[in-house]
Structure formats: C-alpha cells, structure tokens
Amino acid sequence: MEFRKALGSFATGVTIITTRTADGHPVGLTANSFNSVSLDPPLVLWSLANNSGSFDAFKQARHWAVHILGADQEELSGRFARRGEDKFAGLEVGNGQGDVPLLKGCAAHFECRTVSQYQGGDHLIFIGEVLDFSRDEAAPLVFHGGKYAHATRRDPPTQKPRSAHLAGSFGEDFLGYLLGRSHFRFFSQIRPFLQREQLDDMEFYVLSTLTLKPLLSDDQIAEGMAGVLDERRQRALDGLVERGFAQRSDGGYALTPNGREAALHLIAEAKAIESQVLERLGDADAAILKTILNRLLGVVDPNAANVLWQQNGSV
Ligand SMILES: Cc1cc2nc3c(=O)[nH]c(=O)nc-3n(C[C@H](O)[C@H](O)[C@H](O)COP(=O)(O)O)c2cc1C
Structure with missing residues (x-):
C-alpha cells in the first residue's frame, strides 16, 4: 500500500481508453498510466491490469483511442473506472480509425494502432502509434494522491522585489x-x-x-x-x-x-x-x-x- 501511495505522489492527467471487442461492442476504462514515448515516430504507452474486464478486448484489438479528460469530466472518469456498467449508455460516441469509439468533449484525443505489447508484472503495457489526434484548450483533469485535482498556472517569479514593509506590519500576501x-x-x-x-x-x-x-x-x-x-x-x-x-x-x-x-x-x-x-x-x-x-x-x-x-x- 505504501508503494501505491508513493506512486500517487506523481501527479498525472486522467484518460479514458476505448476500443471495440471482436464482435463490435464498445469497451473502455479510465487510465492514468498513459504517457508519451516518442515524437518521431509518434508513440504513446499505457498499461492495463491483467484482471481488467476489458483485458481480452484490448489484447486483441489493433486500434484504440486515448481521451485526455478535461477538468469538468470527473463524473465520466468515475463511470469508466467502474466495472461491469454499460459505460457508454447515453453518451454521444463517434467512430475513429479501426471503428474505435470516440468520446466527445475531451481536452485531447489520440487514435492509435498497437505496435507492441509487453508483459510488465500484473499489467500489460501497450505501445501505440498515433494515427490521428485532436486537442482543445480545455483545462485538464488531474489525479494526485488518489484524488482528483485541478491544475493551475503558477505565477512567474516576480522580477522586482516586493515593496518593503515596516517590521511587524502585514505583508501583501497576508x-x-x-x-x-x-x-x-x-x-x-x-x-x-x-x-x-x-x-x-x-x-x-x-x-x-x-x-x-x-x-x-x-x-x-x-x-x-x-x-x-x-x-x-x-x-x-x-x-x-x-x-x-x-x-x-x-x-x-x-x-x-x-x-x-x-x-x-x-x-x-x-x-x-x-x-x-x-x-x-x-x-x-x-x-x-x-x-x-x-x-x-x-x-x-x-x-x-x-x-x-x-x-x-x-x-
Ligand atoms: C484515475 C484512475 C486511473 C486508473 N488507471 C488505470 C490504469 O492505468 N490501468 C488500469 O488497468 N486500470 C486503471 N484504473 C482502474 C480502472 O479504471 C478500473 O479498474 C476499471 O474498472 C477497469 O474497467 P474494466 O474492468 O471494465 O476493464 C484507474 C482508475 C482511476 C480512477
């Protein structure tokens, strides 16, 4: 558990990764193991738990799509993190490369083709080549320490020194x-x-x-x-x-x-x-x-x- 907690110190974005089963059913799950790998060729990776309900679908799929969630999509993230639900019920879904289900309203999306799979302990690591992508200016949803969080820009360090205060007075950051x-x-x-x-x-x-x-x-x-x-x-x-x-x-x-x-x-x-x-x-x-x-x-x-x-x- 300490190991999981320590890993949680690494703040990530939140994604939903989707594909279709061989008989055409849409599947998807919430994942924060997503990361970039290479710019040229454009490659990304993520890992899937061996005991995940969508394991077989992803293992066999040739295509999948990564959706980077926006700050207002926490509920959608929760829905795709629950097992067994009809996760796509009532959602407006498009079709991407390889007929992969595409979700609307995300901060960015990447349509990928599997180029490699590696067994990594209790997860299967997928590396995909990005065939198409889109991006929006939306603020991202963040995951940190096991909780959803906001990301905000830090102010640039001030160039000029703050005005001097008399000792004992309140500062401007009071x-x-x-x-x-x-x-x-x-x-x-x-x-x-x-x-x-x-x-x-x-x-x-x-x-x-x-x-x-x-x-x-x-x-x-x-x-x-x-x-x-x-x-x-x-x-x-x-x-x-x-x-x-x-x-x-x-x-x-x-x-x-x-x-x-x-x-x-x-x-x-x-x-x-x-x-x-x-x-x-x-x-x-x-x-x-x-x-x-x-x-x-x-x-x-x-x-x-x-x-x-x-x-x-x-x-
Ligand atoms: C923020 C967040 C990140 C997650 N990241 C991953 C991940 O990278 N890989 C994974 O296999 N499960 C991850 N999960 C757990 C799955 O979303 C969850 O087990 C889901 O029920 C799997 O769906 P399935 O069993 O229908 O495949 C994450 C859950 C949350 C809330």
Missing part, C-alpha cells in the same frame, strides 16, 4: 489583505447598481438572503448571515421594511413583490459582473478559486449554515 481587497474591489463594481436602489452593502446582503425562501425566520436569517453582528443585520432588515422591500409576517421576514423584483435585477447585475471578472481569470482558475474559497469557508466558519442553500424555495 490572507486578510488579499481577501479584503478582492472583496472591496469586486464589490465596488456592484455598488453603483445598489445605489440606484438606495441600498447599502448590508441591505443587499439581507435582500439577497431573503430570496432563498418565501419566508425566513429570524433564526434562519441569522444562520444564513453567520458572522454578521445582530444589530447590523437588524438595522438592514428594518431599512428594507421601511422602504417596502420586505415585510414582517408570522415570526419571520418575506420579500414584498417590489423587493423581489429589485433583488432579481440586482442579482442578475451582480452575476454579470461576476462573469466579467471570472472570464478574465479563465474557466479553470475560476473553478479553482471557488473550490478553494469554499474550502476556506469550511475552515474559518465550520458551522456556516449551508442549510439555506440546500433547501428548495429559492427565487
């Missing part, structure tokens, strides 16, 4: 600074829309929380806005009621039709700003940022009430 400044700059793009409705940040926070359910009790609002001081939350609720955006009923608060309409507009506008910002980061880094921030929330706010988001009754 998490609180990075989070606070990002929040401030991000929110300053949304604020003009709030000002149109004469709402401040806190009132918008409460307004958007109230869209989660038709009626929220005081406790649910407090849970949904964990970390906000009771008085600030109450002042914002009172302000929304005063302006006809929310009303108090049956021990809780609900949006008025005006409040719901304003909230819908503002949320759409905030999402448009979010899209612009995330587009500049790129899809892959945007997904990573959200994953990490959610994980950070779990660390700094383990009791955070996800409850509201997990139940029905949103706008």
Whole structure:
C-alpha cells in the first residue's frame, strides 16, 4: 500500500481508453498510466491490469483511442473506472480509425494502432502509434494522491522585489489583505447598481438572503448571515421594511413583490459582473478559486449554515 501511495505522489492527467471487442461492442476504462514515448515516430504507452474486464478486448484489438479528460469530466472518469456498467449508455460516441469509439468533449484525443505489447508484472503495457489526434484548450483533469485535482498556472517569479514593509506590519500576501481587497474591489463594481436602489452593502446582503425562501425566520436569517453582528443585520432588515422591500409576517421576514423584483435585477447585475471578472481569470482558475474559497469557508466558519442553500424555495 505504501508503494501505491508513493506512486500517487506523481501527479498525472486522467484518460479514458476505448476500443471495440471482436464482435463490435464498445469497451473502455479510465487510465492514468498513459504517457508519451516518442515524437518521431509518434508513440504513446499505457498499461492495463491483467484482471481488467476489458483485458481480452484490448489484447486483441489493433486500434484504440486515448481521451485526455478535461477538468469538468470527473463524473465520466468515475463511470469508466467502474466495472461491469454499460459505460457508454447515453453518451454521444463517434467512430475513429479501426471503428474505435470516440468520446466527445475531451481536452485531447489520440487514435492509435498497437505496435507492441509487453508483459510488465500484473499489467500489460501497450505501445501505440498515433494515427490521428485532436486537442482543445480545455483545462485538464488531474489525479494526485488518489484524488482528483485541478491544475493551475503558477505565477512567474516576480522580477522586482516586493515593496518593503515596516517590521511587524502585514505583508501583501497576508490572507486578510488579499481577501479584503478582492472583496472591496469586486464589490465596488456592484455598488453603483445598489445605489440606484438606495441600498447599502448590508441591505443587499439581507435582500439577497431573503430570496432563498418565501419566508425566513429570524433564526434562519441569522444562520444564513453567520458572522454578521445582530444589530447590523437588524438595522438592514428594518431599512428594507421601511422602504417596502420586505415585510414582517408570522415570526419571520418575506420579500414584498417590489423587493423581489429589485433583488432579481440586482442579482442578475451582480452575476454579470461576476462573469466579467471570472472570464478574465479563465474557466479553470475560476473553478479553482471557488473550490478553494469554499474550502476556506469550511475552515474559518465550520458551522456556516449551508442549510439555506440546500433547501428548495429559492427565487
Ligand atoms: C484515475 C484512475 C486511473 C486508473 N488507471 C488505470 C490504469 O492505468 N490501468 C488500469 O488497468 N486500470 C486503471 N484504473 C482502474 C480502472 O479504471 C478500473 O479498474 C476499471 O474498472 C477497469 O474497467 P474494466 O474492468 O471494465 O476493464 C484507474 C482508475 C482511476 C480512477
């Protein structure tokens, strides 16, 4: 097991390798043993467990295809890593060289012809000549330490030294600074829309929380806005009621039709700003940022009430 763990230190991409049985059935499995071998001639390799259900099919096949999975294809990877399922059910499948089944939406694919097979312990190693291939700009799915992971570009080492700080002051890489400044700059793009409705940040926070359910009790609002001081939350609720955006009923608060309409507009506008910002980061880094921030929330706010988001009754 230690050996397997040590091998897992090597981060890889994830592939699905497909072929057809002699009687024409598509077969395939998830594999991370894929690697490049030679550029000229173009050769690749991978290895297949001797006890794999698709062993005979691959041993006899003259052609197979390697699909490099994108970051959004974890589910497909899971499906092709399970034995015995009809792995191709419901998938759109094309036909490659040698009638090999081709999967859509992958980061790259290579259509290969077997040139050699070597027995390597409990695996059979395949070397294939690449007859055709395609590639997309999609971010790759990564496998590391037995878990799926994201790949992100590292920042180039900074040329100029970071500005000097007084001893004892926070540096520019202090998490609180990075989070606070990002929040401030991000929110300053949304604020003009709030000002149109004469709402401040806190009132918008409460307004958007109230869209989660038709009626929220005081406790649910407090849970949904964990970390906000009771008085600030109450002042914002009172302000929304005063302006006809929310009303108090049956021990809780609900949006008025005006409040719901304003909230819908503002949320759409905030999402448009979010899209612009995330587009500049790129899809892959945007997904990573959200994953990490959610994980950070779990660390700094383990009791955070996800409850509201997990139940029905949103706008
Ligand atoms: C990320 C990942 C990588 C894998 N890599 C390989 C591999 O390189 N070779 C292999 O034989 N099995 C590999 N497996 C396991 C097979 O996908 C799994 O045993 C599958 O059920 C085999 O399907 P089959 O029995 O229908 O052939 C991997 C599984 C995962 C999740």
